[in-house]
Amino acid sequence: MVGFGLEAGRLSNSMRRRLAWAFAGLLTLGTGAAMAQTVPPPAAEPGRVTPELTPPPTPQAQPGVQAPLPEQPVPPGATEVKFVLKDVTFDGATVYNPEDLRPLYADMVGKEVSLADIYAVARRATVKYRSDGYILSQVFVPPQDVKEGVVRLQVVEGFVDKVTIEGDVQGRRDILEAYGERIKASRPLKASELERWLLLAGDLAGVTARGVLSPSQTTPGASDLAIVVEHKGFDAFAKIDNRGSRFIGPWLFVFGGQANSLLGQYEQISLIAATAWEPEELQYGSATVALPVDHDGTTLSFTVSGSHSNPGFTLEKQNIDSATVEGTIDLSHAFIRTREQNLTLGLSFTVREVDTDQHQQPIIDDSLRIVRLHGSYDFVDSVVGDVLGSGWQAVNLIQGELSQGIDVFGASEHGDSKLSRPEADGEFTKFVGTLSRLQGLGVPGLNLYLAGTGQVSSDPLLSSEEFGVGGSTFGRGYDPSEITGEDGVATTVELQYGDTVDLSYLQSYQFYAFWDFGKVYNLDTPGVDDDISLSSVGGGIRVNFIPEISGNFEVAQQLTRVSASSDDGDKETRFLFGLTGRW
Secondary structure: OOOOOOOOOOOEOOHHHHHHHHHHOOEEOOOOOEEOOOOOOHHHOOOOOHHHHOOOOOOOOOOOOOOOOOOOOOOOOHHHOEEEOOEEEEEOOOOOOHHHHHHHOHHHOOOEEEHHHHHHHHHHHHHHHHHOOOOOOEEEOOOOOOEOOEEEEEEEOOEEEEEEEEEOOOOOHHHHHHHHHHHHHOOOOOHHHHHHHHHHHHHOOOEEEEEEEEEOOOOOOEEEEEEEEEEOOEEEEEEEEOOOOOOOOOOEEEEEEEEEOOOOOOOEEEEEEEEEOOHHHEEEEEEEEEEEOOOOOEEEEEEEEEEEEOOOHHHHHHOEEEEEEEEEEEEEEEEEEOOOEEEEEEEEEEEEEEEEEEOOEEEEEEEEEEEEEEEEEEEEEOOOHHHHOOOOOEEEEEEEEEEEEOOOOOOOOOOOOOOOOOOOOOOEEEEEEEEEEEEEOOOOOEEEEEEEEEEEEOOOOOHHHOEEEOOOOOOOOOOOOOEEEOEEEEEEEEEEEEEEOOOOOOOEEEEEEEEEEEEEEOOOOOOOOOEEEEEEEEEEEEEEEEOOEEEEEEEEEEOOOOOOEOOOOOOOEEEEEEEEEEO
């Protein structure tokens, strides 16, 4: 998403926070004299820029579309054909035993029924199969002579007999063929299996995949499946916004691109570069290589990134020079992949080096080695819709990450002289959790978005691992990481209304109004309040001008806290603007 952002007011730093940075930056020079150094406030610290450069994760789940049931025509005069029903048999049923199907007709046994009633039983049986996910299965009434009140129904438990791969295959065909074999192995075919393997095909780098089912020409009761593949070799985007801080911004430019399956392995190579309006204030770059490692939805990725900042504004004369270098290897697996429910778990290892100099003298040297266990679960529910009706479905996202800092490969140790937080070190345990819900409100385009996040740590943390509030998700009226602490919570509520537009220069829009709040708690950080909070309110509009260009215009009012970058010590009204282009 390309975004332009323009921020109106900026608020000043608290004196206690500035004193904390001064104490943390005391450095003994070679002459033995002590000289107070100024460490940048959280919004300008290295290692805290990256989250604002990448969009927050969004749910993959989406409300499903109910496929129409196949209908067997009821013959004329069926209501006139009557008999006393004693039993019903289901020929060809393997999924259910007779007792599972008996409730479909139990109330009719021993009573006079019509042939039309039997057709209704067959339809209820088809509904049961379809409701349980057997999307090709059907129950129908075959021609028969009813003897002694026993009716025979025929069950076709549909499956896929043949799979073909069609279209522009630019990667490993064996992966697509393996997905096809998994679909064939589902007998009778379940919707969850068909969705999983088709969606995983579409998750491959550059791939758009769709399935086309047709009746088998050779096998009764079966279908043939064509997996039609389209391939896009390259993707690119450019973004401009003013959501940076005045120390490293506020205008930020982000450029990125992806090369899909250049080596024919369905690998994806992603590059991102970012800079501030004044390039010396911020330079950032990252490269990621991700590729499938099996035929089951497991992905391995490698990421390296680096950033350099020389904060401006009130820090310009301090000559602060900060750099962060980071590398991560991540292994993740899609345990559930369907249209309405997804679960992914992963394990990663990160190496991070954070260094800050002032007047060419080192004042911060953090070394982190972190193992993370992370998970993401998203799903669609109709809890409210079951009460209020259609249009009240919701999409939910639950994320969690357990991080363990370990003392290996030169990680920072307690007592090191140049730690960003004097009471912290490279060994720590923390958990971060995020919940969000997009709730439909019964009117097309009208939604309520609710989200919350929090972090808890058992140990004091180095600055890049602290919980931050402020920025484009929580605390939108403030700079990114306006306040930080080991523990923290944040929440936002947003009312949305949008619609599509049939104009050459405008495709869709969404108006929104929001309120947010965040609070952080500091463990043993000298000179810093134990808990700090902020809140803001505002609104704006998101627009898709054409398929390639989207924008965001927002006004945010600070409610409870003066920003660290304020000129006059007053709470500000900020005007934010973003524009994104995609190719």
